[in-house]
Amino acid sequence: MAAKNPYDLLGVAKTATDKEIRSAYRKLAKKLHPDVNPDDAASAERFKEVTAAYNLLSNEELRKQYDSGAIDEQGQQRNPFAGAGGFGQRGQGPGYNTGFGGFEGFGARGGSGGGRMGQDDMSDLFGSLFGMNTGPFSGGMRGGMNRPPVRRKGADIQYTVNLSLPESLRGGLRQLPSGTKVRIPAGIRDGQSLRVRGKGEPGTGGGPAGDAKVRISVRPHPNLARDGDDLHLRLPISLGEALRGGSVRIDMPSGAVSLKIKPGSNTGQKMRLKGKGATGKNKVRGNLIVELVIMLTEAELAQADDTKQQIGDENGAVLRQGLIGN
Known part of the structure; x- marks a missing residue:
């Protein structure tokens, strides 16, 4: 099955800003997260796809490489033998002893990275972003290309829960927009925060998910x-x-x-x-x-x-004596 365009997966234009890409991913992640859709294989697969798309487009260097056609939707090099002088040839400078001839990889001279990226760096980069072997770089190359991906914890997600004063005094369960339920302790104050571990954005490379941070806002009461x-x-x-x-x-x-x-x-x-x-x-x-x-x-x-006529107006004057003072 052909890989899907990461811009289409996130529902953003090719000119989207980093903020727009991050916002689009968060909306989809909240909707498709396995905690929200247990035992739903289709949602789980879709969640993996949008996460991979986000990891590609949120990385400035990888996005440039993808937009220029240097890598595909899975982060793999397109036509990795282009410009090669044949198998077994050596490159023309440091970092080119790959066995593929004059191959220039990500961050190579002339790219936006400003220098050549070593094989180990490429392995760590792809492994940490996608949690998978890196296609033509996954075997037969020197430098430990089969090392496990770097584990990174997912980002925290911020929420605000608005409560009336009586609700804050009682406490109870509240459901976040992601579907996660959070227990509000009785007597919680305005401005206090709660943390729900593991309910943030997913980690990469097998790392743990981030946390949901919940800020409490308590509305004033008239009485x-x-x-x-x-x-x-x-x-x-x-x-x-x-x-x-x-x-x-x-x-x-x-x-x-x-x-x-x-x-x-x-x-x-x-x-x-x-x-x-x-x-x-x-x-x-x-x-x-x-x-x-x-x-x-x-x-x-x-x-x-029947009685108001019996009450003199002077009673009010007595009440107002010394109202302001000197």
Whole structure:
């Protein structure tokens, strides 16, 4: 079967930049990775093809050689005997004692590499990029051309997971765009990062895969805020609850809590519930600090029609005394 054009495999133009090639590969790798498609032989084969294409085009020297027609899609020399004076002849300078005559390989004089590349260098280069023997260079040449490919760990992939404040307090499982699932610990903070080992880009030459690095971004909440491991909650209560007192149930992310309101409570009063805050270091929880906010309900406003005339306007003036100060 004929080898496939690496540009077509990655879905990029021949004029694509390094950034465009890298972006195209990452999208395909996330879609075709064996972890995302277990037991899918077609996806696994396609994954190998796009990885080989990326390894070829992401290397500046190899890309130039391919574009000029010096190597094929598999990274093998085209017409390796071109310019040779016959088997057994020697070249004209250092690095040419190959037994193929005047063969000039990758990085040879006149190429963009600026100098001749030795046989061992070519072996390491092809082995590390493609993890395979290098065609006409794989046997019969001096310099250890059958050495195993160089192992290299794959690159890490960066992700961001956006959570609401309650979600960050509860924790749980989240799925990344690659399909990998990551466990979010309860009480994680905004800006913290998690690492999922082996879920990054694949390695080369049999090297391990990179890691997935997950940054946590926590959205602000209108009524709940976090300060260290303490939580601050603005709790609306009705006028009747403020006057008569009573017990109020609050459904927090970690479970329901009960709060006792004293008769005659007022807006701005605060109560502290120990150990009901966020989960911190060593799973020690902070405190929940509740600030009361009296809000008139529609029913209370309707009932106040009979009594509002009995309440003088001077009460408001008393509240505002010393508001600004000197």
